[in-house]
Amino acid sequence: MLTDYLPVLIQIGLAVFFAVAILGFSHLMGQRARTNSLKDSAYECGMLPEGRAGARFSVKFYLVAMLFIIFDIEVVFLIPWVLVYRDFLSQNLPILFPVLFFILVLVVGLIYELKKGVLEWDK
Amino acid sequence: MPSEVLPLIIKALIVIGAVMTMAGYAVLMERKIAGWIQGRPGPNRTQIPILGSIPVIGTFLTRLGVFQPAADGLKFLFKEDALPGHVNKFYYVLAPMIAFVPAMATMTVLPFGQYTGADGVTVPIVLANLDIGILFILAVSSLGVYGIILGGWAANSKYPFLGGIRASAQMISYELAMALSILPVFMWFGGTLNLHAVVQGQYQVWTIFAQPVSALIFLVALFAETNRLPFDMPESETDLVAGYNTEYGAFKFGLFFVAEYTHIIIGSGVFVALFLGGWTLPFVPIPDGIAGAIISIGIFLAKVFALVFFFMWIRWTLPRFRYDQVMNLGWKKLLPLAIANLVVYAIIIALIENLG
Numbered sequence: 040m041l042t043d044y045l046p047v048l049i050q051i052g053l054a055v056f057f058a059v060a061i062l063g064f065s066h067l068m069g070q071r072a073r074t075n076s077l078k079d080s081a082y083e084c085g086m087l088p089e090g091r092a093g094a095r096f097s098v099k100f101y102l103v104a105m106l107f108i109i110f111d112i113e114v115v116f117l118i119p120w121v122l123v124y125r126d127f128l129s130q131n132l133p134i135l136f137p138v139l140f141f142i143l144v145l146v147v148g149l150i151y152e153l154k155k156g157v158l159e160w161d162k
Numbered sequence: 163m164p165s166e167v168l169p170l171i172i173k174a175l176i177v178i179g180a181v182m183t184m185a186g187y188a189v190l191m192e193r194k195i196a197g198w199i200q201g202r203p204g205p206n207r208t209q210i211p212i213l214g215s216i217p218v219i220g221t222f223l224t225r226l227g228v229f230q231p232a233a234d235g236l237k238f239l240f241k242e243d244a245l246p247g248h249v250n251k252f253y254y255v256l257a258p259m260i261a262f263v264p265a266m267a268t269m270t271v272l273p274f275g276q277y278t279g280a281d282g283v284t285v286p287i288v289l290a291n292l293d294i295g296i297l298f299i300l301a302v303s304s305l306g307v308y309g310i311i312l313g314g315w316a317a318n319s320k321y322p323f324l325g326g327i328r329a330s331a332q333m334i335s336y337e338l339a340m341a342l343s344i345l346p347v348f349m350w351f352g353g354t355l356n357l358h359a360v361v362q363g364q365y366q367v368w369t370i371f372a373q374p375v376s377a378l379i380f381l382v383a384l385f386a387e388t389n390r391l392p393f394d395m396p397e398s399e400t401d402l403v404a405g406y407n408t409e410y411g412a413f414k415f416g417l418f419f420v421a422e423y424t425h426i427i428i429g430s431g432v433f434v435a436l437f438l439g440g441w442t443l444p445f446v447p448i449p450d451g452i453a454g455a456i457i458s459i460g461i462f463l464a465k466v467f468a469l470v471f472f473f474m475w476i477r478w479t480l481p482r483f484r485y486d487q488v489m490n491l492g493w494k495k496l497l498p499l500a501i502a503n504l505v506v507y508a509i510i511i512a513l514i515e516n517l518g
Contacts, residue, residue, distance in 0.1 A: 046290035047270045047298075049167070050174050054266035057178065058259040058417060065413035069243035079247025081319030082408055088248075094320065100331050103489070107334040110497070114341045117504075118297065121345045122353040124508070128515040135512045139505065146501060158493050160486030 102157050113145050174270075174289060181269055185423035186231035191467075192474050194227060199478045205230040238416040246409060253316035258410070258417035261309025265421040268303045268428045271295050273358045275441050275459035278450040286358035287455060295357040296348070299432055300341055303387070306421060307333045310389075310396055310406050313418065317409035325405030328485060329396030333387055335492035340383035342500035343376045346507035347436055357432075361440030368444070370437040375503045377437040379496055384433060386492065388425045391477040395485055430469035431462070438465050 081088040120138055127134040152158070190205065197204025205227035213220060213229075223229070245251060271294075273286035285291070292298055307330055314326020348355055350372065351363040360369075370377040386393040397405035407418050434440060441448070441458035448454045483491070 043290060043292055045167070046170050046174065047267065047292075049170050050178075050270045050289060051263060051267045053171070053174050053178055054263040055259070057266070058262045061413050061417065062255065062259070065239055065416075066243045068239050069241055069412055072242050074247065078244075081246075081248050081317075082403065083320060084403065088319070094323070096324075096327055100327055103331045103335060103493075106493075107338065110338045111334075111341075114338065114345075117342075117345055118355075121349045122355070124349050124511065125352045125515060128512055135508060138508065142501060142505060146498075149497065149501075153494060158489055160489055 099158070099160060106152060106157065109148070110145070116141070170289075177269060177289060178266060181266070181424055181427060182420060184427055185420050186235065188423045188427060188470055189234065189419070190227055190230050191470065192477075193230070195471065195474045196478050199475070208233045235416075238413045241412040243412045243414070248318050249409060250316040250318055253312050254409075255414070257309050257313035257316055258414045258421075259309075260312060261306055261421040262417045264302050264305040264309070265424040265428070268299055268425075269431070271298045271357065272428060272431050273361065273435065273440070274431065274462045275455055276358075276361075276448065277452075277455040277458075278448070280450070282450075284362075286361075287459065288358065291356070291358060293354070293356050295355050296344060296432070296436075297355050299428075300337070303425065303428070304333065304337055306425065309418070309421065313410065314396075314406035317406070319409050321402045321404070321408045322406045325396045325398070325402050325408070328398075329389065329406060332393065332395050332488055332492070333389075335489060336383040336386035336393075336496070339379055339492060339496035339500045340387060342497070342504055343379035343383065344436060345504055346373055346376050349507060349511055357435045357440075361435050361442065364439040365442050366444065368437065368439040373437075373503075373507065375499065376507075377433075379500050379503065380433060380437070382491075382496060384429045385473070385476070386488070388429050388473075389422065390426065390473055392480040392483050393488055394482060395488055398482060400482070426470060426473055427466065430466045430473070433469060434462060434465040438469075440465075 083089070117138075120134070124134060194204040203225075206225045208227065208229040209215075209220075209224050210229045210232070213223070245254070270289045271292050273288035273291070275287035276284050277287055278284045310329045310333075311326045314322040314324075314329065317323070347360065347369055350369070351360050354360070389396050395405075397407070399405075402408070407415050410418065441462040443461060448458050
């Protein structure tokens with residue numbers, strides 16, 4: 040069973056090998072130039088860099104990340120349902136309405152967050 | 163057990179080589195199509211000394227720009243491998259690799275052909291025929307965003323930083339719609355996540371006709387996930403210079419580039435397998451044996467490149483969205499649409515099962 044995943048391991052190993060080999064080869068073959076203080080400073084369209092690079096950024100990005108986690112877990116919960124859905128139906132087990140209720144709860148959450156203006160980027 | 167591992171390594175090498183070559187030629191294709199759409203010739207000068215001077219063929223190939231990817235690759239290789247003083251050196255070097263490895267690992271479970279042996283058993287041509295198929299693709303391909311974020315952050319510069327932040331929010335937003343849009347497909351084919359099973363279910367009717375809305379959502383999300391125009395927020399040349407790879411050069415930039423085009427090719431492959439019937443053509447049986455294997459791979463690649471052409475056509479046709487428009491489309495339109503789509507197909511399948 041686990042040997043089915045052997046090609047995946049090989050593929051990842053080869054990809055890592057290629058990445059390291061390409062970068063190493065590029066480092067060996069690449070030309071060298073002297074460094075200077077301008078070359079060692081961040082590119083800001085020719086101006087001298089000002090302020091810190093990792094500046095503060097909008098809190099919206101954090102909110103998007105948190106919402107993503109909630110909804111991604113929803114998707115993960117739905118995947119097993121998708122797998123067994125037809126089997127359950129053919130055996131007349133109740134599955135449609137429980138899952139619709141589950142989705143309803145999440146849709147209410149989505150509507151709530153939209154009404155709260157979480158994703159109003161222009162405000 | 164080296165005797166079992168060696169063929170696997172050779173197969174993996176062939177596939178990686180093929181996909182990296184395709185990524186190189188996709189770049190050429192992009193430039194040629196851009197030229198064609200904008201009424202200019204595109205790359206048509208690059209020559210290889212002996213091959214390029216053959217009277218008719220050499221000129222033709224030169225005009226076609228066939229040698230351009232080789233020149234691009236060599237140029238990546240011989241440029242100064244700059245490591246600027248202001249970057250966070252370890253992560254700066256690590257980021258291109260992190261972008262590259264998931265792009266290459268995704269293709270492991272993507273079947274691209276079939277082989278029917280003498281015993282009549284049809285097996286897919288794939289590196290690893292896993293039952294979790296699409297789950298693996300979703301999981302691994304989304305790891306690529308780490309490379310972009312890390313690249314943007316490690317460059318320690320404002321434009322890459324903004325590009326990385328934008329990329330992360332955009333890619334996680336569209337991942338939801340993407341994952342939700344393909345659930346009805348797997349529900350339709352009855353409880354499997356294996357891509358080979360989905361392709362085999364499409365001999366008569368391609369899924370794109372049975373589930374056009376799923377296909378549309380998946381396609382839009384695919385554009386966003388691969389950072390293609392009109393969703394290329396992470397790069398957006400006009401406002402962020404070059405986004406997350408502003409501070410990169412030589413093959414460190416090249417790895418990001420190869421990863422991006424590999425994502426496009428693999429993403430097109432997934433779309434073809436899920437919605438366009440994979441390596442099947444309607445009502446045309448695929449012969450047994452090696453001939454069938456070659457034909458099926460050919461059909462699959464033709465469909466993939468048709469879709470890659472579509473990607474490029476869109477890129478040179480549409481302008482870029484504004485960032486708030488991108489996020490609105492993802493959260494307020496595609497996500498509710500994907501949920502509605504899922505519910506509708508759940509009800510349809512319930513009706514079919516109860517009536518039939």
